Amino acid sequence: MISNYAFRKFKNYFFFILCGICVILAVVPLLSILWEVIIRGAPQLSINFLTQTNANGGIGPAIQGTLILIGLTSLIGIPIGILSGIYLAEFGNNRYAVTMRSINDILTEFPSIVVGITAYGVIVIALIGTYSAIAGAIALSFILIPIVARTTEESLKLVPNSVREASLALGAHKWRTTLSVVLPSAKSGLITGTLLAVARIAGETAPLIMTILGNRYFFQGLDQPMAALPLEIWRDSLQPYASAQAQGWGAALILILMVLSLNIAVRVASGGRMKK
Amino acid sequence: MTTPQKETSDLKMQSIGLNAWFGQKQALKDINIDIKANTVTAIIGPSGCGKSTFIRCLNRMHELIPNAKMTGQILLDGENIFDKNVDPVMVRRRVGMVFQKPNPFPTMSIYDNVAAGLKLTGAKKGKNLDAIVKRSLEQATLWDEVKDDLKKPGTSISGGQQQRLCIARAIALQPEVILMDEPCSALDPIATAKIERLVVELKRDYTVVIVTHNMQQASRVSDYTAFMYLGSLIEFGPTKEIFESPKNPLTEKYITGEFG
Numbered sequence: 255m256i257s258n259y260a261f262r263k264f265k266n267y268f269f270f271i272l273c274g275i276c277v278i279l280a281v282v283p284l285l286s287i288l289w290e291v292i293i294r295g296a297p298q299l300s301i302n303f304l305t306q307t308n309a310n311g312g313i314g315p316a317i318q319g320t321l322i323l324i325g326l327t328s329l330i331g332i333p334i335g336i337l338s339g340i341y342l343a344e345f346g347n348n349r350y351a352v353t354m355r356s357i358n359d360i361l362t363e364f365p366s367i368v369v370g371i372t373a374y375g376v377i378v379i380a381l382i383g384t385y386s387a388i389a390g391a392i393a394l395s396f397i398l399i400p401i402v403a404r405t406t407e408e409s410l411k412l413v414p415n416s417v418r419e420a421s422l423a424l425g426a427h428k429w430r431t432t433l434s435v436v437l438p439s440a441k442s443g444l445i446t447g448t449l450l451a452v453a454r455i456a457g458e459t460a461p462l463i464m465t466i467l468g469n470r471y472f473f474q475g476l477d478q479p480m481a482a483l484p485l486e487i488w489r490d491s492l493q494p495y496a497s498a499q500a501q502g503w504g505a506a507l508i509l510i511l512m513v514l515s516l517n518i519a520v521r522v523a524s525g526g527r528m529k530k
Numbered sequence: 531m532t533t534p535q536k537e538t539s540d541l542k543m544q545s546i547g548l549n550a551w552f553g554q555k556q557a558l559k560d561i562n563i564d565i566k567a568n569t570v571t572a573i574i575g576p577s578g579c580g581k582s583t584f585i586r587c588l589n590r591m592h593e594l595i596p597n598a599k600m601t602g603q604i605l606l607d608g609e610n611i612f613d614k615n616v617d618p619v620m621v622r623r624r625v626g627m628v629f630q631k632p633n634p635f636p637t638m639s640i641y642d643n644v645a646a647g648l649k650l651t652g653a654k655k656g657k658n659l660d661a662i663v664k665r666s667l668e669q670a671t672l673w674d675e676v677k678d679d680l681k682k683p684g685t686s687i688s689g690g691q692q693q694r695l696c697i698a699r700a701i702a703l704q705p706e707v708i709l710m711d712e713p714c715s716a717l718d719p720i721a722t723a724k725i726e727r728l729v730v731e732l733k734r735d736y737t738v739v740i741v742t743h744n745m746q747q748a749s750r751v752s753d754y755t756a757f758m759y760l761g762s763l764i765e766f767g768p769t770k771e772i773f774e775s776p777k778n779p780l781t782e783k784y785i786t787g788e789f790g
Contacts, residue, residue, distance in 0.1 A: 416629060416633040417633060419629065420635065420696070423589060423626065424622065424626070424651065424699070425619050425703065430650050434649070435635055435637075439635075441637070
């Protein structure tokens, strides 16, 4: 009996250690990347670095470009994504919706380089005829829309049916019920999902190579090539010059900080839900 | 001095040959019930007998369930609410509903919950919302308990209070009929007693149809009782007759507790 108990205690201890080791294995690469980026990137940070063009030792155009891209992509992608999600969750009880749902799931997993090449073929070559900021935003929307649609559908489905029935039984129309009762009930889930999706596209590189190309100067128009942080990092890392590589480290740190602040915003948004 | 009494014998709603299905399964078979204005009609019967399905047909909530179907007629003031050119939304404004589990809108304050019907249906134009909210909460005997907390979330009060809030929400629209689907089944005895007193008071202004699995409750609050079993209406009549001299042996068995 005693030895059996000791063996069980040992097994318990053994699995505890095993899980602990795996957590360390998973976290070490992440922390070492973060550490390296901070160590190498932090010395670059200065007002000059954040606001000037490459020629003057800064990455201003890339920061501006990424912010414009995030804004434009959100403008295009979030309304379409949320409305599709509403359709799938509230009106999705038909064959058309079932098909759309599975296509949407496939799109969520689509390789981003394929999205980039598609945008290159359809928008850059056929529609606009040049590399452009708007082409980049549309390509990123292709990635954003399925994620937002999916998370919208999931958060709307968490709203209990009794809430919908309460509104319908008052004589409210379906659209009014969805807009004024169901959507507000799912608000924190919607905000969280949308912010996470935006954070995801902020770091996308492959579609940008094929669409916005990059630019050494500040924003010149939606139909012109534009700089962006992921492109800046990619280009700088290919340079043989130490100064260019250092700029790349700085750009990487800025991008990580931007994504991190979006994640913190998510924490704040979903933290509000838990307090309620 | 005589004040003109409301005519209590006129028909408010009529169910004529009502059948209802969930997919292939028939839940209601040829239900014929007359519901008189300003009375309380109780629907009793064992679980699964179709009580809830029946009252959900009365405001066309039944059809919201996928694959649900109904045939026959429901007359509201003599007009068939299943008619092709009748908008179910308009039916639901005239026939309000209180559900089994209290379901106040979780994102709204107590005040907004009561005003929700008026806001959601666009019926608030030119109306004094404050007065309507106060009157509805008073009618639901909730005003004194919440008058200082109107800005608090509707879900912050007790279950019994939430159910009375839902009743206030329904009567804020001044429906003609109020349907109640086992409104006390999730409540404690004290909250139940309050709702029962309220039901009796409501019939002055409204026609009430209440589903209950509690026979004492039916005998306490209702004027008419319908006993249903396996989707059929077994017996319908004045509550006193149903409970004291049921005509159908099945009704007698159920009321004396032999099954159910």
